[in-house]
Amino acid sequence: MLKLLDVLRIQGVSLEHYKYKIHLATGEKWLPLNAFLDGRFKEWQEQQNNENFKCEYILSLIRLEDNRWLYGGIYRVLGVKRGAKQPFLYQTELVPDTDDLIGRIIVRYKREFRAAYIWGYKYAEQLEIDEIRPTRMSVETFPGYNRVVVPHHKLKTIVSVQDPSWKSALSNVKGVYLITDTHNGKKYVGKADGAGGIWQRWASYVKKEHGGNKELRALLSKKGVKYAANFQYSILEVADSHATKEYIEGRENYWKNVLLSRQFGYNSN
Numbered sequence: 001m002l003k004l005l006d007v008l009r010i011q012g013v014s015l016e017h018y019k020y021k022i023h024l025a026t027g028e029k030w031l032p033l034n035a036f037l038d039g040r041f042k043e044w045q046e047q048q049n050n051e052n053f054k055c056e057y058i059l060s061l062i063r064l065e066d067n068r069w070l071y072g073g074i075y076r077v078l079g080v081k082r083g084a085k086q087p088f089l090y091q092t093e094l095v096p097d098t099d100d101l102i103g104r105i106i107v108r109y110k111r112e113f114r115a116a117y118i119w120g121y122k123y124a125e126q127l128e129i130d131e132i133r134p135t136r137m138s139v140e141t142f143p144g145y146n147r148v149v150v151p152h153h154k155l156k157t158i159v160s161v162q163d164p165s166w167k168s169a170l171s172n173v174k175g176v177y178l179i180t181d182t183h184n185g186k187k188y189v190g191k192a193d194g195a196g197g198i199w200q201r202w203a204s205y206v207k208k209e210h211g212g213n214k215e216l217r218a219l220l221s222k223k224g225v226k227y228a229a230n231f232q233y234s235i236l237e238v239a240d241s242h243a244t245k246e247y248i249e250g251r252e253n254y255w256k257n258v259l260l261s262r263q264f265g266y267n268s269n
Helices: 004-010 032-037 041-046 120-126 152-160 164-171 197-207 214-223 225-230 245-259
Strands: 020-025 057-065 068-082 088-094 105-108 117-119 128-132 149-151 173-181 187-192 231-240
Touching: 004 105, 004 120, 004 128, 020 041, 020 068, 020 120, 032 041, 032 057, 032 068, 032 152, 041 057, 041 068, 041 088, 057 120, 117 120, 149 152, 152 197, 152 225, 152 231, 164 173, 164 197, 173 197, 173 245, 187 197, 187 245, 197 231, 214 225, 225 231, 231 245
Parallel strands: 020 057
Antiparallel strands: 020 117, 057 068, 068 088, 068 105, 105 128, 149 231, 173 187, 173 231
């Protein structure tokens, strides 16, 4: 299996003789993947709650899902000072001539502990290449109303970076959507009948994972907010922005009956 260090050596980068850490970049309030897609990962990484980078170099990996991580680059640590937003503000620089693979390499690594800042000499050999993308990762263009299947973490990214293709398409239509719990297959049928259309409604699930729905609020109250990671969003039916609330509600009831989401899902009415 090809390892990340092998690819970096081919690129002329060798870290063996340096004191370096692997940053397993995760996050809750602001995902590092969002920061990367927004062109602000370096800034995001430099703000730390603790002196996490007592080293010469940082090898950055950005969590995608499960055991898959996006290669975020190698940064040289220049110094640290007191920060305004976080206690410690690092000064770093991207190692020159190493950016062509950033956002293209997907690394497979099984994280078996909570630590997010681990020493390279201990763990770098475990970083295996899962995929090398032909182009740098970016938010996918809106695929069309009848082809939308988007997991919760991806929806958070789309809404956070305000992707124009998704926002334009979803803001201009009302409609009926489906949330599927991929853990148990249960379904929730919802409607978007207000200003801002489906975009506004789905954005509320990013702001608050339950989106204000009492059924989903009860579920997450019992399971914990992180359970929303199991949610998958799709569109059942769209209508133009002039459709009445009565019409949208009627179509919502139709889909609840078709999918039996009251009897076997999360709809209560």
